[in-house]
Amino acid sequence: MPTGTVPTGTPAAGTARLSLATVCVSGTLEDKLAAAATAGFDGVEIFAPDLLADPGSPAAIGARCRDLGLSVDLYQPLRDIDSTDPDRFAANLRRADATFEVMAGLGADTVLVCSSVSPDAVDPAADADLLAAQLHTLAARAHERGLRIAYEALAWGRHVDTWDASWDAVRAADHPALGLCLDSFHVLARGSDPAPIAEVPGGKLFFLQLADARELSMDVLSWSRHHRLFPGQGGFDLPAFLAPVLAAGYAGPLSLEVFNDVFRQSDPVRTAVDARRSLIALAEATALAGAGTDPVATAAPSLDGTAFVELTAGPELGRVLRALGFSRTGVHRTKQVERFEQGGARLLVNAAGTGSGAVAAIAVESPDPDASARRAARLCASPVPRATGPGEAEFAEIPAPDGTALFLCRTSGDAGPDATHGPPWPHDFVGVDEAPAPGTGITGIDHVGLTQPYDAFDEAVLFHRAVLGLDPVGDGEYAAPFGLVRSRALADPRRRVRLALTVSVLRRGDWSPAVADPQYVALACDDVLATAAAARAAGVPLLAVPANYHDDLAARLDLPAGTVAAYRELGVLHDRDAHGDYLQVCTELLGGRLFLALVQRTGTHDGHGWPDAPVRMAAHRRSRLARG
Amino acid sequence: MPTGTVPTGTPAAGTARLSLATVCVSGTLEDKLAAAATAGFDGVEIFAPDLLADPGSPAAIGARCRDLGLSVDLYQPLRDIDSTDPDRFAANLRRADATFEVMAGLGADTVLVCSSVSPDAVDPAADADLLAAQLHTLAARAHERGLRIAYEALAWGRHVDTWDASWDAVRAADHPALGLCLDSFHVLARGSDPAPIAEVPGGKLFFLQLADARELSMDVLSWSRHHRLFPGQGGFDLPAFLAPVLAAGYAGPLSLEVFNDVFRQSDPVRTAVDARRSLIALAEATALAGAGTDPVATAAPSLDGTAFVELTAGPELGRVLRALGFSRTGVHRTKQVERFEQGGARLLVNAAGTGSGAVAAIAVESPDPDASARRAARLCASPVPRATGPGEAEFAEIPAPDGTALFLCRTSGDAGPDATHGPPWPHDFVGVDEAPAPGTGITGIDHVGLTQPYDAFDEAVLFHRAVLGLDPVGDGEYAAPFGLVRSRALADPRRRVRLALTVSVLRRGDWSPAVADPQYVALACDDVLATAAAARAAGVPLLAVPANYHDDLAARLDLPAGTVAAYRELGVLHDRDAHGDYLQVCTELLGGRLFLALVQRTGTHDGHGWPDAPVRMAAHRRSRLARG
Incomplete structure (x- = not known):
């Protein structure tokens, strides 16, 4: 959706309220609240550093939220509360009092307390009673002010680092103003099974934070702080997480807490719309799986091509x-x-x-x-x-x-x-009165390849996934001549509609003497050599591929000499994996950035020729320079 | 150094030849070779994918290198050679023959063979003789053509993943055309001790690849493929790596193999100059530590402020x-x-x-x-x-x-x-005939803060480290209102000259309604409250800091009420760590992006107020908007 477009007439996802953490979007607090309201959110989580940098008092900020139609569903975080050092714990309670003061001003009744990462954190394996007593004390103090504590296990907490450990602590502390905050990232990044969440009493589930992520192998803290995604943009099975939470009886908002380096610097309205779409699509998917509360959930269309x-x-x-x-x-x-x-x-x-x-x-x-x-x-x-x-x-x-x-x-x-x-x-x-051409064996459109704007890549994946019901069928990253490129393929379940999306891993600077934002249409054929030969004979400008590439290909795939000769002649690029082969012949650029490709797939190959993209990109640039 | 500037009259680093892997820089092979030559390198490592995308034959590429004054010191890589499957090994040898053919054309006599990552890799713990026999066979085949095999342990090799395991394999294979390639990244990322390298016979050290890296907690493959740096830009102790290699008698080129997402898309000439500087500085540092071969090594100046x-x-x-x-x-x-x-x-x-x-x-x-x-x-x-x-x-x-x-x-x-x-x-x-001002207690220049161009951050760190002898004294990353910011502080050993460099973690797009590329001069004083009060009384426009910030500060640091009141009045930002405190008062922006800061340090605090930078940045933007 273009910048600044306000979605109108979009009903909420079933009966759930939708909430956005201010960490999800770029800007000062003022920008963030305006973006959440513009996108149609019902409420927000306010992240403490956003409040600290705002010149308005907590009461003024709370009033601003109400003016925008937003409830303050959570204030967060209050860190490192428990301590083996009694003096330290007393000081932590004073910090908590200051936080409660802010919440009173904001009109927020729930605060996120995350499990301590401090060296003096209480280890429940060593002294479960102490942790329970300290959490109980904190909750009682909140309760006096009509506030609630939502306790969350950080995946990198010093001792409490799984959701069931946080539930043990909450149960042991046993105070009505103390409940759980569940964050899908912390649960799923640790590989925990979310199914047993269904057995937690719903009244003890105080808050729910949702985030997706790509599968990345890095430490979980960096993964969490930089690479979270909105539901549907990554690889987590979020309907399978949301279902037991709803089954337990959770009735609070569906809230997004997504730390993402790209979103942190993108247009906040656009990001907020993307965020809201993700929650509506998640509620729909969960309901369609039989577990949700979305009465108007509708399946994506079954595309015919x-x-x-x-x-x-x-x-x-x-x-x-x-x-x-x-x-x-x-x-x-x-x-x-x-x-x-x-x-x-x-x-x-x-x-x-x-x-x-x-x-x-x-x-x-x-x-x-x-x-x-x-x-x-x-x-x-x-x-x-x-x-x-x-x-x-x-x-x-x-x-x-x-x-x-x-x-x-x-x-x-x-x-x-x-x-x-x-x-x-x-x-x-x-109709026109022209004799039909004999054709060259093209049978249909295999896929369309589109370079995405830097800030819109994950948004585009979710957009097509939600609106068209396409599924991710392949991820990749390749070293193109002028920088790394990330790619993601989407297809409908029957492989009748395919899209190949790419984006620069880093936004490009001045040094980019190549073809900006290439796009192409891949045309399917059953015999790419025959189709390309006919096209070439008819004068289609086919892209020349270096002999070095074919020499290497011949050695790697042990191809017959005749095949290699045909490949050289026609500029065939050939990728192979365990599922089959992908052969393509590209045209020269037809204008600034568009080309066509002739594509032949064998077996169940789901790729898009990405291993060969760097060779193709260098050839397109060379050809452009040669043509002046 | 500005784009395209050609360094002239720069002698080589002692007696060592300097080489650059084509993976280090952006562009097609043509761009890369031209950049290496322009920067004054003696030779290159040619990365196979760069050759495959080039339309010239290997012989033509070799001739191009010679025309540019570059030797082809290495062709790389030849992967996954050994195999428990004899048919597969035979096919791998055919691939090797094709590679040897390319090398003959290029005029390269050494090829990098990296340890296999394939499921069929030979495990020397299970069958050391088979691995030795296969490497021997490969080396004999190379030897027939006058070529050499430099065998390298990838840190993520399936079985051979440490340099000493690769040395065991080379020793066991025992062929004169088989030696080691040592890569500082693979050795140091695994935490291996490089000192025993001094005991390897120098004639068995066929090639040396150098790379630095920041300490990052992620899987070693991603770390290696995306985040390598030139020596002096990261945290590895490269003189301690190079010293035993030279002590062993290694006499080949010092070569850089740096996979870095930023460098892959930056101006290749600029990157190549940065690369060459890193090798000269490394050779110098190694020689000054008593181990190198750089006869003209000179220590950095001892700066007086x-x-x-x-x-x-x-x-x-x-x-x-x-x-x-x-x-x-x-x-x-x-x-x-x-x-x-x-x-x-x-x-x-x-x-x-x-x-x-x-x-x-x-x-x-x-x-x-x-x-x-x-x-x-x-x-x-x-x-x-x-x-x-x-x-x-x-x-x-x-x-x-x-x-x-x-x-x-x-x-x-x-x-x-x-x-x-x-x-x-x-x-x-x-001199001017003016009465001296009474002063407000400013004692000197604490440091200068400079936002770096996106592509120049690591280059700037190395530049100041090498040219001025500054050392890194702090790294950081903070969530600024409009995107993440990375920061790095440099200082001379006596803390007389300090620099604070920052850069956006992602290059900024259209949504950046803040102050572009801020710069400041931090003026030291012994009592920032007194200095700021005098400045304010004299009409210096001091930046207002939100009350929320001071409320939080009071709760966190348990400050007396009077101190907090003075902080509020003057806009003091206060950071504390285990080494001391850092208090600052900033002016409003004086023009487009410049401001001044009054700074008081206590203890041995080496920070630059980064935890408070988001608050300061939001305040500068707000003040700018308010002033119109």
Whole structure:
């Protein structure tokens, strides 16, 4: 969603209130609260350092939250409370009193107390009674002021470092103002089983923090502080975590606590919208799995394929498509758009605009476009108004995070019985009187490859996962000539729609003399050598691949000499894994950053040619320099 | 050093040849080779993926290297050679033959074979003879072609993962064309003791790769692939590694193999110069420790303090310095520069230029400025020509990586006997007939704080470490309002010159509504409350600090009420650690990004107020917004 767009009319996720920790987004406290409100959150967790840097008193900050329609669901954290040193514990209680004072001003009734990391922390294995007594004392002190303590096990706590250890401590302390805070990161990063959470009395679950993460092998503290993600962006099974929490009877807010280096410096409104989408999608997924409280949960559409890809016309695009064997099968009734087809591949070429060549839109086949659009809107992905002429197809256009348009539409069928959604999209095109081209063996669209804006990569993964029901089918990272690139592939369960998203691992500076933000459409074929040979004969500018690459390939894969010769001739890139092979032939750049690829998959290979991307990128740059 | 500047007249580090792995720098192979040559390297290691993406044949690439004056000292890597499966080993030997073919073209006689990570790797604990036999076979095959195998233990090798295990394997294989490649990262990251390397026969040490790294807690593979640094930029004791290698009789090149995410996307010439500086400084440090071969090694100057800091004049700077109690003690004979002094603090205000307020230069007191400048030039930090009038002081001006000028000069003393270096710098100023100000208790310059350009942070650390002999005295990372900030403090052994360098952890995008690249001069005083009160009374615009901060501080440090009241009044930020306290009062911004700080240290506190930086940054932004 573009910066500053306010999602409207988006109902909450079932009956749960949604909350955002101020640590999740960039800015000063003022920016963060405004972003949470703009995105439609019900409440916030206020992180103490954000409050300390704000010039307003706690009461003024609390009033600001209420003015914005936000409750202060949690103040956090109060650290290192218990101590084997009685004087230290007394000083810690004085700190707690100051925290309670702040909470009274804010109007927050719950504070997060995390397990101590201090050398003087009480070890329950050595003295469980002391820990229980100190927590009881703290809770009693909070209780006098009408406040509650939510005790959380940090995964790197000195002694209490698992959720069940924190539950043991809470049970032993036995005070009504003392309960648990569960944080999915701390539970899942330790590999703990969340299922037994269902047996904790719901009234003892005071707060719930949700975060996802990619599987990374690093110390858990660094992982937690830098690389958390919103639910659906990483690899944790969060529905399996949320289900037992709800089953236990937890009725508080679903709150996000996500420390992420990228989000900390991105536009906070945009990040907050992404965050809210993640919670709605998680509540939906949990409900669909039978455990949640989301009465309007709807499954993602079962996609029937890529209906078409719309390209803005680069200088050579029309000529190249004809040389690739595409037939021009129609022109748009009212717009400067031509339709090209071959096999199941449909490409629209839009001659309006700057003409530098780019992917303008991806249209997916939904069995019920209207229902899909309504579901998307609920996921903070509201359709934008499209200019349509009378009688033209109406289908949802949703801006994806990278600015490309996502269309949910149908290629065949009738207009709706009540004419609410009009005819399928091909109706908008008038046929042309041209002989169909013979084709070169292209059978459909394999996938679209899109470089994402630096700040939008994880957002884009979640967007497509939530709105289209695509699943992650591959992660990668490769050393491209001008910096590392991270990649993530998404596909629907039936592999009819595939997307390959990439992003620079570090935002690029001045030294980047290559092709900025490349995009491509990968066209499927059954015999890439035959298709590429036909294309080459027809004058398609195929990308030359260095002989060194093929020499190495021949040695690695022990290929027959004839195959290698054909590869050299046509510029084939060949990747192999245990599941099959991925062969591709790329065109030269058609304009500033767009190219086409001819792709042949064997077996169940789910890759996208990433091991060969550095060679391809160097070749595209070289070719661009050579062409001036 | 600015982009594209070619260091000239820089002799090599003693008798050692200096080599750069192509993985160290950004670009295609062509860019990388050109950068290595421009920086003055003697040779390169060619990384196979760089060769595969190059359109030139190995012979053409070899010729290109020779044209550039570069030898190809190593081709790398040849992976996963040994195998428990005889068919697989036979296939691996065919791969090796293809590699030997490439090397023959390149004119490279040594190939890096790294220990296998494959599931079928031979475990020497199970069958040492098989591993020895396979390595012997490989070496014999190389020997037939006049080539050598340098065998290296990857720290994450499946079985062979320490340097002594690789030495056991090489000894057992016993072939003259088989020797060791030692990589400081693999040795030091595993915590292995390098001292016993001195007992390996020098003729068996075929190659030496050098890399430094920060101490990070993550898996060693990720650490190695993303976070290596050039020697002197991290925390490894590389002289203690190099010494036994040289003592063993190693006579090959000192080569850098540094995988670093930032360097992979930075200007390759600049990175290559940084790289070469690191080797020269390492050779020097090793020689000074008594173990090296660098006959011209010279110790860094023993700095006597900060001679002066030159600021470009922001709108209020002169008025603020007077209000701070500085006396105007001189004007430059020929330039629009005024000199202000108080206690040992000397600030020059340069009225030329844009006047937005910035640190233009830092001048350090060197006992022998000429010798320091010659040493700097040898470290790829050549002085640039300065415009000086007749009879003016001549001292070296060296551009630091962030563009500020570094001056090596003297405040007192005579002109040199042969008039080679002219009089000390104060000679360039004419006294003014003004009554000295009474002062506010400022005693000197505590340190200068400089935000570094994203790509130049590690380079800047090494630059100041090498050229000035500063040592790292503190690392940090903090969550600033608009993104994470990394910080590194440097100081000379006597703490007379301090620098605080900071950089955004991620390069900033569009959302950064704060103060870009702040800089400051921290002025030392013995009683910051008295100095700040006097400054405030004289109209210095002091930065207001939120009451919430002081409430929290009072609770944390248990401060008396009177102290807290004074802190509130003056905007004191107070950091405490086990070594002492750091109190600071900051001014508002004086122009675009410059401010001054009044600083009081107690005990041996070596910090720079970083824990309070987020509060200060939020306050500066707020104040800027309020002032419009």
